Amino acid sequence: MSPELAGELSAFSILGSTRIITRAVLHYPQTWLVVQDAVERGAKVGRDSDPLYMMRYEDVFDLTPDQAREKLGVRGVRMADTATASAQWC
Numbered sequence: 794m795s796p797e798l799a800g801e802l803s804a805f806s807i808l809g810s811t812r813i814i815t816r817a818v819l820h821y822p823q824t825w826l827v828v829q830d831a832v833e834r835g836a837k838v839g840r841d842s843d844p845l846y847m848m849r850y851e852d853v854f855d856l857t858p859d860q861a862r863e864k865l866g867v868r869g870v871r872m873a874d875t876a877t878a879s880a881q882w883c
Contacts, residue, residue: 798824801831801869802844802846804837810832810835813828813831813832814828814832816882821878821881821882823878823881824878824881827873827875827877827878828878830867830873831873831875834870834873835868836869838867838869839868840872841868842865842866842867842868842869843865843866843867845867848866848867850862850865850866853865870881
């Protein structure tokens with residue numbers, strides 16, 4: 794995929810993610826490191842995985858999350874416990 798096409802396909806996701814960053818910095822600064830880590834983890838999955846817009850999620854509803862990731866070509870997932878930071882958001 795060309796950088797231009799990737800940019801066009803990612804514009805909504807990129808702009809949508811700026812909301813969480815801004816909100817964390819302005820209203821919940823104590824969660825900033827967790828938010829930054831989430832953004833970095835998401836970017837890694839995006840770089841390492843097959844194109845998300847091509848996936849047929851209906852084919853994996855009956856699978857476990859790990860099985861679904863494997864079948865869909867989602868790679869680079871690193872799970873993190875964000876419960877404490879999430880509980881601080883109103």
